[in-house]
Amino acid sequence: MYALIDANNFFVSCERVFRPDLADVPVLVLSNNDGCVVSRSNEVKAAGIPMGAPRFQIETKIKKFGVECFSSNFRLYGDLSDRLMRLIRAESGSNRQEIYSIDECFVWLDEMDEARLSVWARRLRGKISQGLGLPVSIGVAPSKTLAKLASEIIKSDPLNDGTLVLPPGDDERRAGSVREFPVGQVWGIGRATGAKLVEKKIDTAGKFMDMSREWVRANFGLGAAKTWAELHGTACIDQLEAMVSHRQILRSRSFGQAVTEKEQMQAAVSEFVTLAAEACRRMGARANMVTVFIRTSNFAPVNQLYGNSASVSLPMSSSNSGQLMSAAMRALGRVWQPGFAYKKAGVMLSGLEQENAWQPSLWLSAAAMQADERQSGLMKKVDQLNRRYGQRVVGAGWAGMSHHPKSKKIEQKWFSRATNRSPEYSTDWQHLQRVR
DNA sequence: TCTGGGGTCCTAGGACCC
């Protein structure tokens, strides 16, 4: 049996943990750069503000309903997520948890009777509420897709205790709320497949389940066929699927103001390289390819649209900020075109291999190997310093520096806008909540 | 008149998830 534990309106709930005065106030959280809505309280949903709406299109509703708007505070959400996952792990045993996203995880359970499963779920939900103040929905079922569906059903029903168990082989129960569930909202059925199904008059999970598996496979591919089997109670999404090591690392941002100078773009790209390289080292990996992409606004007039990317392969894989940086700068040089107003850029590391199992080139000299080891040692020290004394005490290239290496001051136009970011209550001593 | 059978690898694009 699988349990899915899913935090309700996660980012909004994180803000409310430290702002109990907002418990009954409509609250929303905006994406980076204060661009789009990424998390909504139930009141905001009820007010008809859709997920992903750009802020400037909903100004009147924000005023009308008195909506409290937060800029995103990912250090806060990340820290509360860590605490949530640790608490769940402590309650369910190690090796039984699979973290699926920042706000949800699966837990693998032994088969018990329905009543005991239900008690287990309610107890866990209570502990999370008491320990962290976060509301969660818990679905328990014989497949991940059904567990997820159960949590969705129960989340939208305010009159229950936030947990729902779908026991194996219980077709009677599934005949009700599961069968009526809109097919387009089933995990694994997205917009495109959902629309095609509805066109064929298959608009609920039940009608989808009534089709033959062969038909689903032939018309919608392997993914949809797996979803079909999972809905029928056959677990076929691999237990460890989400746990395999990462295949790529991407760091990108939309800019607060458009960037038109190459030096500005270099500063931004070097910041993204630094972030990506840190993430790479944190997961004990090395990369052998660096990709840089830059682009104008998607909403720019056609003759002012431009976007391009370039990749540079490294002679040997690396997690060294300096080496990745010089590769990224070469890639940027290939795609940079003057005369455009750039709104976004990013850096991707791929060809990842594990540090303890990386494949050096056959022609690599002993001296080069030694140099690589020295560089790795240097990076470890840099990471330690930054962890201990704060972000970017030590950096490479232009990362996070307000000055160009040639000491020419450059304005950091590309920094994201964040007009209403909450404090880092749980990760920064300076931001500790004051109790009066 | 007739035009094989069996593979691998890479890439771009689409679809999906949060």
Add this chain to the structure above:
DNA sequence: TCTGGGGTCCTAGGACCC
């Protein structure tokens, strides 16, 4: 004026081999 930031997997088609 203003439109996010991460990821994964599958599929089709092209290029190549014998």
